Amino acid sequence: AQSVAQPEDQVNVAEGNPLTVKCTYSVSGNPYLFWYVQYPNRGLQFLLKYITGDNLVKGSYGFEAEFNKSQTSFHLKKPSALVSDSALYFCAVRDSSASKIIFGSGTRLSIRP
Amino acid sequence: SAVISQKPSRDICQRGTSLTIQCQVDSQVTMMFWYRQQPGQSLTLIATANQGSEATYESGFVIDKFPISRPNLTFSTLTVSNMSPEDSSIYLCSVTGGSGNTIYFGEGSWLTVV
Numbered sequence: 001a002q003s004v005a006q007p008e009d010q011v012n013v014a015e016g017n018p019l020t021v022k023c024t025y026s027v028s029g030n031p032y033l034f035w036y037v038q039y040p041n042r043g044l045q046f047l048l049k050y051i052t053g054d055n056l057v058k059g060s061y062g063f064e065a066e067f068n069k070s071q072t073s074f075h076l077k078k079p080s081a082l083v084s085d086s087a088l089y090f091c092a093v094r095d096s097s098a099s100k101i102i103f104g105s106g107t108r109l110s111i112r113p
Numbered sequence: 114s115a116v117i118s119q120k121p122s123r124d125i126c127q128r129g130t131s132l133t134i135q136c137q138v139d140s141q142v143t144m145m146f147w148y149r150q151q152p153g154q155s156l157t158l159i160a161t162a163n164q165g166s167e168a169t170y171e172s173g174f175v176i177d178k179f180p181i182s183r184p185n186l187t188f189s190t191l192t193v194s195n196m197s198p199e200d201s202s203i204y205l206c207s208v209t210g211g212s213g214n215t216i217y218f219g220e221g222s223w224l225t226v227v
Binding site: 034 | 144146218223
C-alpha cells in the first residue's frame with residue numbers, strides 16, 4: 001500500500017526567509033512524487049515532480065524539492081519566501097506500478113510580511 | 114499540460130436533489146479521475162473513469178451515489194445523487210499527462226448542499 005504524510009498542518013515563515021514544507025512517503029515500488037499548491041478558492045496547480053534522475057528537482061515559482069530515498073522524504077523548499085506563496089500545499093505519491101495518486105493531508109503555508 | 118474545464122464552477126443545491134458535473138479536456142486522455150475535497154480536508158479519490166468501461170470506485174464510494182459517464186476520450190461526468198449536507202465539497206476532475214503521468218486538475222466544482 002502507498003501512503004504519504006505531511007507532519008505539519010501549518011508552517012509560518014517571514015518573507016525573505018527560506019521555507020521548508022515536509023513530506024514523507026511509503027510505497028512498495030519506485031515512487032513518483034509530486035507537489036501541488038492550492039490558492040484560496042482555486043483548484044490544484046502542479047508545482048513539480050520527481051520520477052527519476054537528479055534528486056533535486058526544480059519547479060514553478062522558484063520552488064524545489066529534494067528526493068531522499070534513505071529517509072523516504074520529498075521536502076519542498078524555497079530559498080526566499082514571498083507573501084504570495086501563502087497557500088495550501090499538498091504532497092502526493094504514486095507507486096510506479098499503480099495508476100492512482102495518493103495525497104497528503106496538506107500543509108498551510110503562511111508568509112508574514 | 115492538459116487544459117481541463119469543469120461545469121458548474123459553483124452551485125448551491127437542495128437536499129435530496131442530484132447534480133451532474135461535467136469535465137472537458139482539451140486533448141484525448143486515457144484515464145480521468147474524480148476527487149472530492151471536503152472542507153478543510155485533503156483530496157480523496159472517488160473513482161477512475163476509463164473510456165469504454167465501467168468506472169472503478171474506491172472504497173467508500175458507490176455507483177448509485179456517484180454515477181460516472183465517460184462517453185469519449187475528452188469528456189466525463191460525475192453525478193452526485195440524492196445530496197445531503199455531507200456532500201458539500203469541492204469535486205475535482207483530473208487527468209494524467211506528460212511524462213511520468215503527472216495528474217493535472219480542473220478548477221473544481223464547489224458544491225454547497227442546503
